[in-house]
Amino acid sequence: MTYRVGTVQYLNAKPLTWALEQGWIEGVEVVSDVPSALAARLLAGELDAAMLSSIVALREPLMQVIPEAGCIAADGPVQSVLLFTKVHVEQIARVALDVSSLTAAGLTRVLLEQRYRLRPEYITMPPDLGAMLAEADAALLIGDPGLAHYVADQPAGLYDVLDLGREWHEWTGYPFVFAAWIARNRHDDPGLAAVLRRSREMSCAAIADIARDAAARLGLGEMVCRHYLERVIRYQFGERERKGYELFGAYLRREERG
Numbered sequence: 221m222t223y224r225v226g227t228v229q230y231l232n233a234k235p236l237t238w239a240l241e242q243g244w245i246e247g248v249e250v251v252s253d254v255p256s257a258l259a260a261r262l263l264a265g266e267l268d269a270a271m272l273s274s275i276v277a278l279r280e281p282l283m284q285v286i287p288e289a290g291c292i293a294a295d296g297p298v299q300s301v302l303l304f305t306k307v308h309v310e311q312i313a314r315v316a317l318d319v320s321s322l323t324a325a326g327l328t329r330v331l332l333e334q335r336y337r338l339r340p341e342y343i344t345m346p347p348d349l350g351a352m353l354a355e356a357d358a359a360l361l362i363g364d365p366g367l368a369h370y371v372a373d374q375p376a377g378l379y380d381v382l383d384l385g386r387e388w389h390e391w392t393g394y395p396f397v398f399a400a401w402i403a404r405n406r407h408d409d410p411g412l413a414a415v416l417r418r419s420r421e422m423s424c425a426a427i428a429d430i431a432r433d434a435a436a437r438l439g440l441g442e443m444v445c446r447h448y449l450e451r452v453i454r455y456q457f458g459e460r461e462r463k464g465y466e467l468f469g470a471y472l473r474r475e476e477r478g
Contacts, residue, residue: 223412224249226258226270229444230363231438232292232453233271233399234430238317239422252321257398262404268412272402273322278469282405285465287457289401289416295460298385299452300367300396304349305380311341316359319344323398325364330471331387347457353374367448393435394464400457420455431470448464464476 227250229239229264240250251267258270262283269286277283285291301324312332317325334339347353349369352359361369388396401416423430431446437444454461
């Protein structure tokens with residue numbers, strides 16, 4: 221049997237997907253796309269599983285996280301999911317959300333509306349920080365563009381940068397699960413779970429190679445990439461990650477009820 225799985229090209233996903241993308245594991249066809257597109261393809265039944273924004277399984281009854289396969293989480297600052305502001309947080313009236321984001325967009329809404337008690341307007345835009353801040357008071361960047369801006373000097377004129385992983389941890393005390401392996405319908409295929417777990421184990425063992433490749437591809441320092449992968453991002457979907465994930469679901473439902 222050949223499994224068809226969806227992966228993203230963000231650096232923080234590589235310790236889960238690298239082995240699959242390198243062809244080290246037989247019986248797997250890899251499809252790469254942005255999270256929002258993969259979610260649609262999984263819902264349509266075109267994929268057996270996908271590395272997806274965690275919000276997909278919270279909002280779609282047909283979707284389920286495969287916990288043993290791992291996740292992309294942070295227990296504090298995440299460095300690559302950032303809200304850039306040109307005003308004080310309390311003055312944010314309009315937010316530009318990265319068009320490729322699902323979970324981070326939901327987290328932004330939860331934090332601004334339930335932690336800071338704001339009701340801003342939201343727009344979606346491509347991840348161009350200058351263009352986004354020309355249209356809004358704050359701009360959400362995720363993934364590699366977010367990490368690149370974290371590493372670089374803060375662009376002139378910005379008042380603050382909110383690391384959404386830090387914001388969530390300070391508010392709740394739990395890790396935040398940004399993405400996970402997700403399957404359609406109730407996951408009952410131990411073979412698929414085993415393949416994805418093996419990919420995580422093999423990929424995490426290759427972090428030095430992943431960091432070297434990313435440094436050349438993204439124009440970032442190799443040690444910056446390695447520190448990010450080894451010290452910032454967490455890949456096990458453990459008990460604390462589960463509790464943080466479920467709490468996010470509860471806040472989402474509250475936000476959606478208004």
